[in-house]
Structures are given as structure tokens and as C-alpha cells.
Amino acid sequence: MHIDLPDELVAQIDAVANDRSAFVADAVRRLLHEPDDVSDKSEIALINELADELNAEAEDVLEYQVT
Secondary structure: OOOOOOHHHHHHHHHHOOOHHHHHHHHHHHHHHOOHHHHHHHHHHHHHHHHHHHHHHHHHHHHHHHO
16 A cells, blocks of 8 residues: 655654654554544643633733734
8 A cells, every 4th residue: 555645744754753654554543543532522621721821822912912
């Protein structure tokens, strides 16, 4: 099987892995074993955890733009 990947993605893989094929195979296996709702719940939890800090930063940026 042959898979085309963007050059910048291949460069990122090469920067962290000695065996590109093994890295891609492991990534695909992990993705196939992780249900989407688990990933979504994790992302929502992280967003909620950081919401106050992110909102404060957004308010600072908006105040700076207005003045």
C-alpha cells in the first residue's frame, strides 16, 4: 500500500520517529481504538478547565484593541 502525506507532516514524523512506517501504523491503531466520544469528552473537559483563563486573555486583547 502507498499513502501520500504532505511533506511537512512527513518532516514532523521524521523528527520524532526512527521508523516512519511503524509510527504511522501505531498512530492509526491508536485512532481506531479510541472512540470519538472519548476524544470529544477529553477536549471539552480541557476547554472547560481553561475557559476562565482563555476568556480573561480574550478580554485583555479586546480592551487593548479598543484603546
